[in-house]
Amino acid sequence: MANGEIVLGCLAPHPPHVVYAENPEQNEPFSEGGWEALRWGYNMLARKLKDIDYDCIVVLTPHWQTYIGNHFLGLERFKNISVDPIFPNLFRFHHDIKVDVELSEAMQRSAEEAGIVSMMMRNPDFRVDYGTIVSCHMINPDWDKPLVTISSNRSTHYYSDEVMNEQASALGKAVSKAIEESGKKVVLVASHSLSHRHFVTEAPLPEDMSREHIYNHSQYVWDMKVIEMMREGKMKEVIGILPEMIEQTMAEAEGGGLTWMMAAMGMPDYPAEIYGYQSVIGTGNVIAAWDPNSSTRAIVL
Amino acid sequence: MSESPDIRLGLYVPPHPHPLLAPEQNEGWGRLRDAFETCRQRIEESGVDLILIYSTTWPSIIGHQIQAHPNPVFTHVDDDFHFLGSMEYEFKMDSEFANCFRDFSEERGLHARTVAYDGFPIDTGSVVALKLLNPDNRIPACIVSSNVYSNRAEQIVLGKAARDAMSKLGRKVAVVVVASLSNRMFTEHIEPSEDSIHSAKDDEWNRKILEFFEDGRLEDISQLSRDIHGQIRVSKVVAYKPAWWMAAAMGQHNNYDGEVLAYEALHGAGGAVIQLTPAEGGIGDKEFDEDDVEFYRGDRSVLDQGMI
Ligand SMILES: [Fe+2]
Numbered sequence: 004m005a006n007g008e009i010v011l012g013c014l015a016p017h018p019p020h021v022v023y024a025e026n027p028e029q030n031e032p033f034s035e036g037g038w039e040a041l042r043w044g045y046n047m048l049a050r051k052l053k054d055i056d057y058d059c060i061v062v063l064t065p066h067w068q069t070y071i072g073n074h075f076l077g078l079e080r081f082k083n084i085s086v087d088p089i090f091p092n093l094f095r096f097h098h099d100i101k102v103d104v105e106l107s108e109a110m111q112r113s114a115e116e117a118g119i120v121s122m123m124m125r126n127p128d129f130r131v132d133y134g135t136i137v138s139c140h141m142i143n144p145d146w147d148k149p150l151v152t153i154s155s156n157r158s159t160h161y162y163s164d165e166v167m168n169e170q171a172s173a174l175g176k177a178v179s180k181a182i183e184e185s186g187k188k189v190v191l192v193a194s195h196s197l198s199h200r201h202f203v204t205e206a207p208l209p210e211d212m213s214r215e216h217i218y219n220h221s222q223y224v225w226d227m228k229v230i231e232m233m234r235e236g237k238m239k240e241v242i243g244i245l246p247e248m249i250e251q252t253m254a255e256a257e258g259g260g261l262t263w264m265m266a267a268m269g270m271p272d273y274p275a276e277i278y279g280y281q282s283v284i285g286t287g288n289v290i291a292a293w294d295p296n297s298s299t300r301a302i303v304l
Numbered sequence: 305m306s307e308s309p310d311i312r313l314g315l316y317v318p319p320h321p322h323p324l325l326a327p328e329q330n331e332g333w334g335r336l337r338d339a340f341e342t343c344r345q346r347i348e349e350s351g352v353d354l355i356l357i358y359s360t361t362w363p364s365i366i367g368h369q370i371q372a373h374p375n376p377v378f379t380h381v382d383d384d385f386h387f388l389g390s391m392e393y394e395f396k397m398d399s400e401f402a403n404c405f406r407d408f409s410e411e412r413g414l415h416a417r418t419v420a421y422d423g424f425p426i427d428t429g430s431v432v433a434l435k436l437l438n439p440d441n442r443i444p445a446c447i448v449s450s451n452v453y454s455n456r457a458e459q460i461v462l463g464k465a466a467r468d469a470m471s472k473l474g475r476k477v478a479v480v481v482v483a484s485l486s487n488r489m490f491t492e493h494i495e496p497s498e499d500s501i502h503s504a505k506d507d508e509w510n511r512k513i514l515e516f517f518e519d520g521r522l523e524d525i526s527q528l529s530r531d532i533h534g535q536i537r538v539s540k541v542v543a544y545k546p547a548w549w550m551a552a553a554m555g556q557h558n559n560y561d562g563e564v565l566a567y568e569a570l571h572g573a574g575g576a577v578i579q580l581t582p583a584e585g586g587i588g589d590k591e592f593d594e595d596d597v598e599f600y601r602g603d604r605s606v607l608d609q610g611m612i
Contacts, residue, residue, distance in 0.1 A: 069384050070489045071571075084423040089365045091421045120492050128390040129381040130425065154383065160540045161491060201365045203453055204415045284365075 007185040009295065010057050012264045012271075013048065016196045016255075016288035017066070017137035019087045019094030021045065024210055027144065031095040037210030044279025044290045045141040047303065051276075051292070052142055052190065055299075059103040060143065060150040061110070061178065062192040063171075064134035065258025067154040070161065072120025073174055074154040075111040076102045081131045093209060098136055103149040106185055110151065113181035119174055124154075138194040148190075153178075155258035164246030164257065171259030172242075175266025182267075191267060193260030197229060198222035198252035198287035205284065218285035225252045226280065226287035233275035233291055238265045252287070268293055276303045309470030311582060312350040314479040314554050315343055315437070316517070316546075318575030319361045319429030324436055325388040329496035332568030339565035339577035340436035346579065347437055347478050354398055354475040355438055355445040356466060358549050360483040361429035363541070364449035367415030368462055371447040372402035373424065382428045384489075385571075391431045398444035401469055405446065408468035412461045413600035429482035437480065450549075452541050456529070459545045461600040463552025479553050483546040485510040485567075485574030486536035494571065502572035509536045510574040514567055517578045520560030526551035527594070536574075556596070559583050 022030055024037040067074070079102055087094035107123070114121040135152045153174075159167040182189045200218040217223045225248050232241045242262050249257045256262065265271065271293045278290035294300040318336065322329070327337035347355065362369070380391040402418050409416035430447045438445060448466070451458065470477050486506035501507040513532065516525050525532075526547045533544035554560075560580040567576040 067383055071384055071491060071493060074384075074386075086421055086423045086425055088362070088425050088427075091419050091424050095421060095423065122387075122493070124386050126381050126386040126390060128379045129386050156491075157538075157540070158491075160538050161488070201453075203365060203367055203451065205366045 007182045007187045007189065009179065009182060009191055009268055010055055010188045011052070012191045012268050012293040013142060013193070014261060014289060014291040015138035015142055015192050015194055016290065017134040017194045018196070018283035018286065018288065019090050019133055019137055020209065020283050022096065022137050022140055023093040027140065029097045032093055034210050035208070037212055038281055038283060040279045040281040041283070041288055041290060048278045048290060048292060049142050049144060056188055057148065057190050058187040059106055060139060060148055060190045060192055061153065062135045062138060062150060062194050063153045063155060063260045063263050064132050064194045065155040065255055065260065066132035066134035067152060068157055069154040070157050072122060073114060073156050074122045074124045075107045076131070076152045077104060077107055077123035077125040078102060078127055079104055081129065083130055085130060085133050085136050087133045094133060096133070096136055098131070099146070100131055101149040103151055106181070106187060107151040109185050110178045110181040113177040114174060117173055117177040119170070119177060134194040138192050142192065155260070158259070159249065159257040164249045167257065167259050168242060168245060168262050171262035172266035174259070175263040178263070179267040191264045193264040195255035195258055195260045196286045196288045197226045197254055197256070199255040200253050200285055202285040215282055217282040217287055222252050222287055226289065230277060230280060230289055234277060236272045236274045238272070239270040242270065268295065273297065273300065274302070276301055278303055307471050308555065309467050310474070310476045311470065311479055311554055312352050312476055313346065314550060314560070314580040316481045316483065316550070316576060316578040317343070317433050318484055318570055318573070318577070319359070319432060319482045320570040320573065320575060321382050321385050321388055321391065321428055321432050322570050324391065324432045326496065330499050332499060333496070333570070335566045336568050336575055336577055337436070342565055343577060343579060344437050344439070347443065350478065352443060352476045352478045354401055354477045355434070355443050355480055356477055357430050357433055357445060357447045357480045357482060358450065358546060359427050359430045359447055360450050360546055362427040362447065362449040363452045365452060367417060368409060368451055369449040370402045370406050370416060370418045371397055371426065372399045372418035373397055373420040374399050376424060376426060378423055378426065380426060380428065380431050391435065393426065393431050393435060394441070395434055396441040396444050398446050401446050401473055401475060404469040404473055405448070405466055408465040409462060412465050412598070413602070414458060414461055414465065433480055433482050450545055454545065455543050456548050456594065457597045458600050459548035460552040460597050463549045464598065466553045467555070479550065481546045481550045484570070485513055485576055487573050488538050490572040499569045499571060501569045501574055506536050506574060510567065510576070514564050514576060517580065518562045518564055520562040520580060520583065521558045522547070522551045522554060522560055522580060523556050523558050554580070
């Protein structure tokens, strides 16, 4: 019997700006574009995914924030409108999400067996967070695969970055075990930015790219350092210095996404594929993918 | 800037959904529910025509967001406590006040904007407060967000901008802050009957803050915000802001009759329902050691001016 496997891991940032800039029919506001370095990178990654055989996308998102462990989506379908609470002017997205409940339950059971506090979310009125929607739309605009969202436990704030690393690693291992046992081919998505300091004002035209730049140079240097380590296949080291990066750049990895994904993939020591880097309202965003298959792994940028 | 607004009362209420969705599951949650009900009656008796909410569970990044949709309708579900049920809502907002509040915020140097979108996710704390304090929507409301990066100066100026708008429009106002006291929750599932304040230290600090409230010493609590943040607030945001905003919005003094209607645990966090009624007299024994601020001028560019 074929074992389940993780066929790709994606670091897929979710500023709603990139969906806004694409003008998909599901999103109400209209834009004149913007953030091409990210959008074109995402388009490339979406094309790669079209050539990969997979059954499901599993996302860990920092915009479903839970304090009581990690929660898993536990109903077949979520059809609703998602309005971004921070950027409602940019993101009012009509979605119809299908969930792989069987896999979700298997992952939650595996987490529980590993001693991780966890819970299924079975309220039909629940609104799926915009992090999930943005990342999934950008890597799979056809929405033709089921997904599972896992919430982000706020252990960074409750304890420390180091505790977050430990807990997210344990969750990654538990999820990986469940995927293996499921026989399914799965794409993992860590939905977040790198450095994460925002400007607190917005240009009259949000997509005015003459106004877009990184919040400060220190954020940029950290982002570049981490991307270089990704290229060199030093993911164990990246996870090791993550607490310091989070401390200094408010990195959105504080939600556990990257640590979780890397632990599930066994801390890759091969180069990441880099699809693009750009700031969005001051935050640093990289699109990166880890392809365990060396014959399809590429140097993209 | 403007004459004193007609603030009839101030309320400090907890954000978690248990008093709304599950008051029968724990006696303490039930007592909080009863306290909300008492406040509902007092709001009604006070003759206010605006309920102005500052919610710590509505974070913003682009300045300060103010809810201006005249009639927001949706069904809200809490991120953690989804198993307690859904919160259907239909509210009546005072759009004129929201716009005026935005204008005065901008006049005082803040970046602010109104939001009025169908399906906008009104936060758990605001939904709980409005459903319990104003269940039949008799009184129009307004909600303002809590900017994640903002600190004392911005919060105080934001409170003063709210006063400007109250005065200009002549509203009779109930000022409502939605916030926990200590905000550390248990990180595991607990049976409702097992709920308690997360630690003795949190409980002791909460009780000390409640003494201040009972004495009507709101400005003193505002002055203690940084200490409170360091002692009993999980570092989700840079500071404990609600007391700064509330004190500024209510006039920066200690002259209130304070009443703690309930103090209970909500999954470990400190939940209190407190009423402050403006009064004559009042006490205060704190020396106010931080500058008052009327306008927000942003960063001070200290680095640019440094000659090293
Ligand atoms: Fe985000």
